Amino acid sequence: MVILDGKATADTIKGEIALQVEEVIRKGGKRPHLAAILVGDDGASQTYVGHKERACKQVGFDSTLIRLPDETSQERLLAEISKINGNSEIDGLIVQLPLPKHIDEQKVIEAIDPKKDVDGFHPVNVGKMLLGLPTFVSATPAGIIELLSRYNIKTSGKNCVIIGRSNIVGRPMANLLSQKSNPGDCTVTICHSRTRDIKEHTLNADIIIAALGIPEFLTGDMVKEGAVVIDVGITRVEADTKSGFKLVGDVKFDEVAPKCSYITPVPGGVGPMTIISLLKNTLIASGN
Numbered sequence: 001m002v003i004l005d006g007k008a009t010a011d012t013i014k015g016e017i018a019l020q021v022e023e024v025i026r027k028g029g030k031r032p033h034l035a036a037i038l039v040g041d042d043g044a045s046q047t048y049v050g051h052k053e054r055a056c057k058q059v060g061f062d063s064t065l066i067r068l069p070d071e072t073s074q075e076r077l078l079a080e081i082s083k084i085n086g087n088s089e090i091d092g093l094i095v096q097l098p099l100p101k102h103i104d105e106q107k108v109i110e111a112i113d114p115k116k117d118v119d120g121f122h123p124v125n126v127g128k129m130l131l132g133l134p135t136f137v138s139a140t141p142a143g144i145i146e147l148l149s150r151y152n153i154k155t156s157g158k159n160c161v162i163i164g165r166s167n168i169v170g171r172p173m174a175n176l177l178s179q180k181s182n183p184g185d186c187t188v189t190i191c192h193s194r195t196r197d198i199k200e201h202t203l204n205a206d207i208i209i210a211a212l213g214i215p216e217f218l219t220g221d222m223v224k225e226g227a228v229v230i231d232v233g234i235t236r237v238e239a240d241t242k243s244g245f246k247l248v249g250d251v252k253f254d255e256v257a258p259k260c261s262y263i264t265p266v267p268g269g270v271g272p273m274t275i276i277s278l279l280k281n282t283l284i285a286s287g288n
């Protein structure tokens, strides 16, 4: 069994991006600049935005964090996005999700200039991805594709089961893995909360991607010998740690890992790779 080390892979790729940035600057080019908007003070969101800012610094990008209070109106947020859309200094913009309940997330996503939408959530970018055209691919699925690629995992002709059909993980993942590409060329099944017998599907899967947000949902008896298991889930559960919580994935690691050919850990698997996709998309958005 091989652990797919997302942290180490991400560190390697950050080194590669940093070299590219140095080269751009040496040639008199523009330093890539990512802006993030964070509305409210949700603990997990603050942590994720903090990781993204730190990653920008590590590769030599400029970054700007705009913090807005929880009670920010939708109009105010849209005005902020419009300002950044018009700011030629800023190449990429992300709005950290989830947003407070009184704000319409889809309206916000659609307000971002598709050319700055480095999260790849705008309908224009989603549409291009569906057609297999070059675009900003949603960061988590793109990170998983990169991880499979770096570990040379064969996907062609494999049965792949994805648990979860969200717009940001499950569905784009299913699309990418079913495309005529490498990694890709999979026969993909999407499972969700209405699927009758998930185990029936996962037992037939060569590759399982668990993205439902239920801690330790995928147990050992649901996985066949030699499967590749990618755990996207991150749930904060209370624990006797300094922070008072720990991060738990959607896979019951101790049971599932011994049966796998490859498996991602949580933390240190998909999470760091998601940030890599953001950096890569920002580099592209900056014209480099």
Ligand code: NAP
Pocket: 140, 163, 164, 165, 166, 167, 168, 169, 170, 191, 192, 193, 194, 195, 198, 211, 212, 213, 214, 232, 233, 234, 235, 270, 271, 272, 274
């Ligand atoms: P989401 O929008 O809540 O979607 C969850 C999906 O799981 C839905 O399609 C839902 O089905 C399905 N589901 C829920 N309960 C189920 C069950 N009992 N059996 C089968 N399917 C079930 O979540 P998300 O945004 O995709 O995120 C999923 C997980 O990944 C979360 O833990 C999140 O924190 C994590 N995540 C991690 C990263 C990373 O960088 N590592 C990035 C994004 C998300 P229905 O559609 O039928 O409701």
